[in-house]
Amino acid sequence: MKRLHIERKSNILCVAVGAALMLSGCASTTKAERTPMPEVAISANTQLLTDQELAFINASDELVLYNLTPEKLAVKLAEKSPQEAKQLVQALMQTSAQRRYQANHTASKATPAEGIEEPLAYLADSDIIPLNPAAGGYNRQRVLQPALFDRYKREPGPFSLKRYLNEEGGIPTFANAPVAIRKADLVAGAVDVAFVGVPLALGSGWRDDKHAPTLLRGMYGLSGYSVEGGIDPTLVMQVADYGNIAVDNMSPELNIEHITQQLTDMLEAGTIPFIVGGDHSIMFSSVSAVAGHFSDTPVSVLHLDAHYRGERDKDHFYSDEQSVANLLEASVIEGENLIQVGLRGASQNKSALMWLRENSVKYHTMAQVERDSWPVVMEQALTELSASAGKTFVSFDMSVVDPAFVSGSGQPVAGGISVRQAMTLVRRACAETEVAGFEMLGVAPFLDLSYNTALSANQIMHACLTGIAMRKSGMDNANYIDPMALSHQ
Numbered sequence: 471m472k473r474l475h476i477e478r479k480s481n482i483l484c485v486a487v488g489a490a491l492m493l494s495g496c497a498s499t500t501k502a503e504r505t506p507m508p509e510v511a512i513s514a515n516t517q518l519l520t521d522q523e524l525a526f527i528n529a530s531d532e533l534v535l536y537n538l539t540p541e542k543l544a545v546k547l548a549e550k551s552p553q554e555a556k557q558l559v560q561a562l563m564q565t566s567a568q569r570r571y572q573a574n575h576t577a578s579k580a581t582p583a584e585g586i587e588e589p590l591a592y593l594a595d596s597d598i599i600p601l602n603p604a605a606g607g608y609n610r611q612r613v614l615q616p617a618l619f620d621r622y623k624r625e626p627g628p629f630s631l632k633r634y635l636n637e638e639g640g641i642p643t644f645a646n647a648p649v650a651i652r653k654a655d656l657v658a659g660a661v662d663v664a665f666v667g668v669p670l671a672l673g674s675g676w677r678d679d680k681h682a683p684t685l686l687r688g689m690y691g692l693s694g695y696s697v698e699g700g701i702d703p704t705l706v707m708q709v710a711d712y713g714n715i716a717v718d719n720m721s722p723e724l725n726i727e728h729i730t731q732q733l734t735d736m737l738e739a740g741t742i743p744f745i746v747g748g749d750h751s752i753m754f755s756s757v758s759a760v761a762g763h764f765s766d767t768p769v770s771v772l773h774l775d776a777h778y779r780g781e782r783d784k785d786h787f788y789s790d791e792q793s794v795a796n797l798l799e800a801s802v803i804e805g806e807n808l809i810q811v812g813l814r815g816a817s818q819n820k821s822a823l824m825w826l827r828e829n830s831v832k833y834h835t836m837a838q839v840e841r842d843s844w845p846v847v848m849e850q851a852l853t854e855l856s857a858s859a860g861k862t863f864v865s866f867d868m869s870v871v872d873p874a875f876v877s878g879s880g881q882p883v884a885g886g887i888s889v890r891q892a893m894t895l896v897r898r899a900c901a902e903t904e905v906a907g908f909e910m911l912g913v914a915p916f917l918d919l920s921y922n923t924a925l926s927a928n929q930i931m932h933a934c935l936t937g938i939a940m941r942k943s944g945m946d947n948a949n950y951i952d953p954m955a956l957s958h959q
Contacts (some may be wrong), residue, residue: 518552523559532566571595578633595603601720611716612728617652626658628710642688643711644746645935649697650710656739662707662942663935664741667714668729671880672722679749680879682913682927683714689921691928696936697715698897700952703932703939712736712743722788724760733759737906742938745909745929749880750779750790752911753865754797760863760907761802768860770807771797772851772899774892776814776869776883778833780825790881790911791817798829805829809854811847811895812836812870815883836885846889848895855899861906864899864934866892868927876926878918880911889926892932900937901950908934909923 501572514525516867526532527547538546547555599938628648631641642650644665650656656664667683686692693709695702703709715732718724733756736743745756761769773779779794798805810826814836826833832854834847855862868879870884900908913927940950947953 484898503564512781513548515550515552516951517642518556519559523556523563527559529576533562535566579805611718614652618652626652626654628655628659628661628708644687644744645693645704645709645711645932647693647704647709647711650712653739655734656710656712656736656741659710660708661710661739661741663703663744663767663938664710664712664736665744665746665931666712666732666736667746668717668752669714670717670722670725670748670752672719672749672751677865678878678914678916679747679912681915682748682910682924683746685915685918685924686709686913686928689769689924689928691925692932692935694932697955698893698933698934699901699936699940699945700947700953700954701936701939701943701945703935706939706943707935708933708947710741712741726755726788730759730762733907734763737763742905743907745933746917746931747909747911747913750775750777750793750865750867750911751788752909753779753790753793754788754802756907756909757797757863758800758802760861763769764906768807768858769803769863770809770855770858770860770903771803771863771865772855773808773810773865773867774812774870774895775810775865775867776812776886777817777881778793778798778810778813778822778826778866780822781817782831793813794831798831805831807860808832809851810834811851812887814885836887839887844891848891848898851895852898852902856902860904862899862903863906864896864908864912866896866930868923869908871926876918876923877920878914878916878923891932892926892930896930897933897937898950900934901940901945902937904941905938 516527519527527543530539531877533539533543547558550558628650630648631643633640638646647665648659650659650661650664655661667687669680669683670681671678693704715729717729718917729752733743733745733945737759743756743759745752757769757771773794777791779787779791780798781791782795784792794808797803805826808831810831810833812835813833818835823833832851834851839847867881868876869881869883870886871879871889871892873879873882873884875889876882908931910927913923915924918924937950940946
C-alpha cells in the first residue's frame with residue numbers, strides 16, 4: 471500500500487501506548503474472508519491481521535501519534551509472535567479510536583482479546599457543554615447597557631476622556647482617540663476608523679494574547695505624523711476607541727455570534743473596525759462580519775502569519791489554528807481570495823501546503839522570500855490583492871515577524887520578516903486597496919519585557935491608518951512614500 475509520510479510530531483502520547491497494551495478487541499475476519507493484500511504487507515508476524523489492521527500499520531498519519539512510522543513499527547512487529555503482533559496493533563488502533571469524540575449513546579467497553587485481561591472503557595463525551603440556562607446571569611456579560619441608564623445625559627458622538635487641553639496621558643485609549651461606546655456614537659461622529667479590543671485567548675490555549683488591548687492602549691506609536699506617508703491620519707480621518715467586545719471564557723464557539731454582531735454594528739455605521747486581539751480564533755468572526763456586510767462585493771483577505779491556520783484536528787472547532795479552514799468550509803470567503811504571506815515552521819508540512827493548493831489559496835512562504843527576495847514577494851502579493859477589485863481585510867498575526875524583533879509574540883516562529891518589511895507591506899496594502907477591516911492578533915504582553923512588541927504592533931497598525939488616509943486624500947506617490955522622506959535632494 472502507498473504510505474503517507476507526514477511530519478513527525480510530539481511524542482507526548484507515547485505514555486498512552488503502554489496503557490493501551492491493556493486494550494483489545496478490534497473486529498477481525500477469518501483468512502478465507504480477507505481480501506488479498508500486497509505481499510509486502512504480509513509476513514509471518516502479521517498473518518493474523520485483518521485488512522483494517524494492515525491498513526493501519528501502513529498509515530503514518532496515525533502512527534505518528536506514537537512516534538512511529540510504518541518502518542519502525544515493522545521492526546517492532548518482527549520481534550513478536552503473530553498473536554503478540556495482533557495485540558500490539560489492536561492496542562494502537564484502540565488508543566487512536568479513544569482519542570476521537572465518543573458520543574454518549576455509543577460509549578461502551580472494548581472486548582478483550584486473547585491474552586488481555588481487562589480492557590479500558592471508551593470515554594463518553596457530552597454532546598454539549600453543560601451550561602445552566604436557569605442562571606440569572608447566563609448572558610450578563612453580553613447585555614448592552616441602554617443609553618437611558620447614562621447618569622449624565624449627552625448627545626450621541628465620541629467623547630474625550632482628557633482633563634487637560636493638550637493631555638497625552640490620563641486614561642489611555644487607542645491612538646489617544648476619543649471614546650465611542652454605542653453604534654449611535656459612531657454614526658453621530660462620522661467615525662472613519664474605530665479601534666476595538668477583543669481580549670480572547672482561549673483559541674490558542676497558551677501565552678498571553680488577551681491582555682494585548684490593555685497594553686496597546688497605553689503604548690505610543692499609534693498616532694501622529696507618518697514620515698513615510700507624509701500625512702497624519704488623525705487629521706484626515708475621524709478615529710475613535712470603541713472599547714472592548716465582551717468575550718465568554720467558556721469556549722471560543724460561544725463568542726462567534728456576539729463578536730460578529732458587534733463588528734457588524736461598526737460596519738453599518740460606516741466605520742472601519744481595527745480589531746485588537748486576542749488570538750487568531752477571532753479571525754472567523756472578523757472576516758464573517760466584513761464578508762456578510764459587503765455581501766455584494768468581493769472580499770479579499772491579506773493574511774500575514776507564520777501559520778496557515780488550516781488545521782482540522784483540534785478539540786474546539788474554532789481554535790486559532792483552524793480559523794482559515796473554518797472560513798473556507800463555511801464559504802465565508804473563497805480560497806482564491808485569500809493571500810497568505812510569511813508561512814514557515816514545522817506546521818507547514820507537505821500536507822498543509824497541498825491543502826492550501828487544493829483550496830486555491832495564494833500562499834507565499836519565507837522559503838520564497840529566501841529565493842526571490844522580499845521586494846519580489848511583496849509586489850506579487852500586492853498584485854494578487856489588487857486583482858479582486860473589491861474590499862480588503864487585513865489579518866495580521868504578530869508571529870509573521872521574526873521573534874528577534876518582537877519578543878512578545880503569542881506563537882513565535884524563527885525566520886520571519888522584519889518590522890520594517892511588515893510596515894511597508896501593510897501601508898501599501900491599505901493605500902492600494904479599499905480596506906474594510908484590520909485585525910492585530912498574537913501580541914503577548916507578559917512576554918514583551920522591553921515593550922518592543924507593543925510598540926511594533928502599534929506602528930504596524932499606524933502604517934495601515936496611513937495607507938487609508940493616503941488613499942482618502944488622493945495621494946498616490948511611487949510606492950506610497952512621500953518624496954520628501956527619501957532624501958534632502
